[in-house]
Amino acid sequence: xxxxxxxxxxxxxxKMIRHYxxxxxxxxxARTLAGYRxxxxxxxxxxxxxxxxxxxGFPLERIRDLLTLWDDPDRASADVKxxxxxxxxxxxxxxxxxxxxxxxxxxxxxxxxxxxxxxxxILRKLAETD
Amino acid sequence: xxxxxxxxxxxxxxKMIRHYxxxxxxxxxARTLAGYRxxxxxxxxxxxxxxxxxxxGFPLERIRDLLTLWDDPDRASADVKxxxxxxxxxxxxxxxxxxxxxxxxxxxxxxxxxxxxxxxxILRKLAETD
DNA sequence: GTAGACCTTCCCATTATGGGAAGGTCAAGG
DNA sequence: CCTTGACCTTCCCATAATGGGAAGGTCTAC
Numbered sequence: 001x002x003x004x005x006x007x008x009x010x011x012x013x014x015k016m017i018r019h020y021x022x023x024x025x026x027x028x029x030a031r032t033l034a035g036y037r038x039x040x041x042x043x044x045x046x047x048x049x050x051x052x053x054x055x056x057g058f059p060l061e062r063i064r065d066l067l068t069l070w071d072d073p074d075r076a077s078a079d080v081k082x083x084x085x086x087x088x089x090x091x092x093x094x095x096x097x098x099x100x101x102x103x104x105x106x107x108x109x110x111x112x113x114x115x116x117x118x119x120x121x122i123l124r125k126l127a128e129t130d
Numbered sequence: 131x132x133x134x135x136x137x138x139x140x141x142x143x144x145k146m147i148r149h150y151x152x153x154x155x156x157x158x159x160a161r162t163l164a165g166y167r168x169x170x171x172x173x174x175x176x177x178x179x180x181x182x183x184x185x186x187g188f189p190l191e192r193i194r195d196l197l198t199l200w201d202d203p204d205r206a207s208a209d210v211k212x213x214x215x216x217x218x219x220x221x222x223x224x225x226x227x228x229x230x231x232x233x234x235x236x237x238x239x240x241x242x243x244x245x246x247x248x249x250x251x252i253l254r255k256l257a258e259t260d
Numbered sequence: 261g262t263a264g265a266c267c268t269t270c271c272c273a274t275t276a277t278g279g280g281a282a283g284g285t286c287a288a289g290g
Numbered sequence: 291c292c293t294t295g296a297c298c299t300t301c302c303c304a305t306a307a308t309g310g311g312a313a314g315g316t317c318t319a320c
Contacts, residue, residue, distance in 0.1 A: 004297065014298090015278060034285055036298055045257070052256045057231040059275075070253050080252050081244035084235055091232040095225055101187040102221040105214055114211035122210050123200050126182045127175070134266065144267090145309060164316055166267055189306075 006039035010047035017047065025050065025064055058087055136169035140177035147177065155180065155194055188217055 007014040017037075020026045026046065030038040049070065053063045065083055069075045111121040137144040147167075150156045156176065160168040179200065183193045195213055199205045241251040 002298070013278080016276080018300095019276080032285095032298095034298075035300095036285080045259070048258075049256050052258070054276090055231070056235055056256075057228065066253070066256065070257065073248060075248045075250075076246045077242050077248060077250035077252075078244045078246065080250045081239055081242045084239040084242070084252050088232060088235050088239065091228050091235070095228045095232065098187065098221050098225045098228070101185070102218060102225065105186055105218050105221070109211055109214040109218065112207050112211045112214070114208045116206045116208065118203060118205045118207060120205075120207035120210045122207075122214050123196070126179050126186075126196065127200065128178075128182070129175070132267070143309080146307080148269095149307080162267095162316095164267075165269095166316080184307090191306095 001039040001044075003037045003039065006037075006044055006047065009044045011051050012047045020047075020050065020060075023060065025060060025067070056087070057091060062087060131169040131174075133167050133169065136174055136177065139174045141181050142177045150177075150180065150190075153190065155190060155197070186217070187221060192217060 001009070003014045003017055006012075007017060010017075012020075017026070021028060021037075026043075029043065032038060046067075049067070050063055053066055054060075058066065062083060066080070069080050069083075105122075108122045108125055113119070131139070133144045133147055136142075137147060140147075142150075147156070151158060151167075156173075159173065162168060176197075179197070180193055183196055184190075188196065192213060196210070199210050199213075235252075238252045238255055243249070
């Protein structure tokens with residue numbers, strides 16, 4: 001299977017497959033005589049794993065850890081859970097930060113008449129001298 | 131006022147002040163004979179405006195628009211409100227995306243025993259063949 | 261006059277992803 | 291056999307916002 005077929009099968013772009021290889025997330029695999037990368041079903045399986053972890057927001061460095069655990073038949077599920085919970089905490093922090101921005105902005109927008117006049121609490125707040 | 135003093139007064143790092151100047155968000159201002167950038171209270175006011183907008187998550191390109199409106203005594207508050215609401219929609223989308231990840235991950239983590247055994251629904255889900 | 265705090269510009273790194281150029285390969289069809 | 295189109299290769303660049311750090315000039319207080 002060439003890289004394009006692996007990309008279609010896994011949902012990971014060819015660009016990203018090469019990138020993952022370059023940062024050592026994927027092993028440097030077989031090549032044809034012409035230098036074309038070759039992939040098999042296990043590679044596609046691995047790429048799907050990475051894609052799903054990305055879909056859950058795991059950064060590539062965490063995915064590296066997840067892959068190590070996935071590969072290890074003697075892993076403790078506690079280790080996997082710990083990675084997941086650390087990531088949940090990270091997501092929670094980011095959600096909270098965005099929600100704070102959102103709430104502030106919603107309050108300001110609600111107070112803004114939104115008409116033809118220039119007076120606007122949003123700009124007033126941003127320009128506040130405090 | 132040198133850049134360091136303006137940075138302290140505005141809460142924007144000297145690095146960022148230079149950057150904002152380089153992308154044209156700030157005018158290229160006065161310099162001393164030695165080439166030191168000089169700032170006054172209006173500059174600090176402007177920098178604070180930018181910082182507050184950044185604190186609300188506005189990207190610099192939106193802040194550029196906000197500054198234009200701020201500068202315009204004939205602006206319509208509707209234009210400001212529209213920028214704010216577009217940004218709220220953006221924040222909402224990001225929050226929703228993160229919350230989806232979070233919820234999925236929380237459900238998986240809850241189902242994981244987190245003990246010494248290798249079996250783990252989190253990894254199983256990521257590895258799913260579907 | 262020198263030390264220490266500041267300033268300047270320039271380059272590099274981050275995170276994950278894509279665009280695009282220049283050039284080689286391969287399969288199908290005339 | 292040769293061409294065409296789809297595919298592959300590597301390499302460089304860009305994104306958004308921020309910071310680190312080097313090499314070198316400036317200023318102030320002692």
